Amino acid sequence: MPKLIKAKTALNKITNDYLPYKWDLNIYRGCIHRCHYCYALYSHKYLESDQFFDDIYVKTNIAELLEQKLRSSYWQKSIINLGGVTDSYQPAEADYKIMPEILKVMIKYRNPITISTKSDLILRDYDLIAELARYTAVNVACTIITTDDDTRKIVEPHASPIAQRVSVLKAFQKTKVSTGMHTMPILPYITDQPENFENLFALAKECEVDYVLTEFLNLRSQTRKHFLSFIQTQFPEFYADYLKLYKGWLVDKTYKSKIYTLISSLKAKYRIPKYTDRPVKNFSDQQLGLF
Ligand code: SF4
Numbered sequence: 287m288p289k290l291i292k293a294k295t296a297l298n299k300i301t302n303d304y305l306p307y308k309w310d311l312n313i314y315r316g317c318i319h320r321c322h323y324c325y326a327l328y329s330h331k332y333l334e335s336d337q338f339f340d341d342i343y344v345k346t347n348i349a350e351l352l353e354q355k356l357r358s359s360y361w362q363k364s365i366i367n368l369g370g371v372t373d374s375y376q377p378a379e380a381d382y383k384i385m386p387e388i389l390k391v392m393i394k395y396r397n398p399i400t401i402s403t404k405s406d407l408i409l410r411d412y413d414l415i416a417e418l419a420r421y422t423a424v425n426v427a428c429t430i431i432t433t434d435d436d437t438r439k440i441v442e443p444h445a446s447p448i449a450q451r452v453s454v455l456k457a458f459q460k461t462k463v464s465t466g467m468h469t470m471p472i473l474p475y476i477t478d479q480p481e482n483f484e485n486l487f488a489l490a491k492e493c494e495v496d497y498v499l500t501e502f503l504n505l506r507s508q509t510r511k512h513f514l515s516f517i518q519t520q521f522p523e524f525y526a527d528y529l530k531l532y533k534g535w536l537v538d539k540t541y542k543s544k545i546y547t548l549i550s551s552l553k554a555k556y557r558i559p560k561y562t563d564r565p566v567k568n569f570s571d572q573q574l575g576l577f
Pocket residue numbers: 317318319320321323324325326371372373404445
């Protein structure tokens with residue numbers, strides 16, 4: 287049963303200059319999707335629990351705090367990323383229904399957003415998201431790292447099946463929302479086969495996404511321990527190779543360059559637009575001032 291908490295602020299400032307947004311809003315702490323590569327496990331460290339996948343916290347006052355922030359004369363309609371360290375559409379959202387409140391605040395203030403999810407629960411809020419996209423820039427991305435649902439069940443056991451994520455991307459393509467497929471993280475020996483990449487790019491083309499984002503698995507802090515133990519249990523045949531590829535938290539450079547060559551050729555073959563530092567259609571601070 288999720289624990290209800292009161293947040294002190296709605297938004298967290300992001301210091302990573304490579305991201306096209308500077309603010310993050312997380313309704314939940316923890317995430318029941320249980321992706322074994324999850325980079326966000328560290329985010330539970332200041333809580334009384336270290337069970338990121340099991341102990342879910344709900345920030346019940348977050349829409350109210352967001353409204354306080356957005357109505358301030360200092361707020362500059364910066365892009366807000368919904369769910370940087372948790373999935374905003376994980377199963378708890380079906381009960382708590384906080385995203386519709388957040389989206390209504392965004393519509394009221396015409397604030398641009400980007401959402402990345404692995405759940406088709408986002409379709410419940412289709413009309414609100416499509417409405418916001420009529421006023422300002424909105425980006426919806428689905429993470430799809432494999433087209434094989436049997437592999438997905440092992441690696442991301444509680445996230446939506448691939449077909450449902452595909453239906454999300456296809457549905458939003460009919461609106462003014464820009465869409466992206468996040469084929470990340472790339473998991474060596476599990477999702478790095480050329481056929482898998484070929485299938486992913488063909489799928490991206492079929493969904494007519496505006497960009498594809500690829501990134502390698504990073505094994506930092508708690509993620510390293512959890513993921514390597516997952517490999518030992520589920521894919522013991524790859525364990526020794528993982529230790530060779532991940533001497534630190536980044537993947538081996540030679541491996542990385544080999545995979546990038548393959549990905550670049552597929553991007554060219556399928557004519558997938560490049561992921562730029564601004565993935566959202568018609569997105570620039572100047573344009574945002576015009577809305
Ligand atoms: S959906 Fe994202 S936040 Fe949730 S477990 Fe998976 S990687 Fe972690």
